[in-house]
Amino acid sequence: MYKHVLIPTDGSALSTQALEKSLDFAREIGAEATVLVVMEPLQVMTVNPTGLEAAYAAYDQSNNNAADGILADATQVAKQRMVACDTLKLMSLDPAGTIVETAEKYHCDIIAMASHGRSGFKAFMLGSVTMKVLAHSKTPVLVYR
CATH class of the missing domain: 3.40.50.620 (HUPs)
Known part of the structure; x- marks a missing residue:
């Protein structure tokens, strides 16, 4: 079906538990995942944007690193469960x-x-x-x- x-x-504890259960479900039904x-991009409203470029760059780097870590962990969990799994990161x-x-x-x-x-x-x-x-x-x- x-x-x-x-x-x-999102990498939270509840989301990680759901990821593990979802991959178990995928394995049981023979589905890929x-x-x-x-x-979410950084949103700052200010009258004086001077210096925000560095803040945006630091936020983007941190955000990307966190997402990459979450996806790497998910890939490992999928491998352990022998589920074909792709990963995707979107802004x-x-x-x-x-x-x-x-x-x-x-x-x-x-x-x-x-x-x-x-x-x-x-x-x-x-x-x-x-x-x-x-x-x-x-x-x-x-x-x-």
Whole structure:
């Protein structure tokens, strides 16, 4: 039924647990996986942008290094489980939209991701990436808690 699983991750503990469970699921059903990290660009609003180039460069380098580490770890976990796995790193201001678009672009049959439980006013105002993916995806979504 499912042949290609998209696994978005941010490297958090809950997301890493979901990654491991998603790769177990992929192995059990004989599917391949694509692990996705969506990096959000630095957003600074200032009247005086002098010197921000260095801050942007440092942030981008740190962001890329973190994403590369997350994807390297995911590749190792996939190898341990003998799951064919590609990795993908994208930059976007809209992580949920990027996840949905990536699932469509790469013909993924299912998106498997962690629940990022927010509560109270913040959840009401912002919602989580997972909630936004659930709301906008035409691809089935498996949520790990």
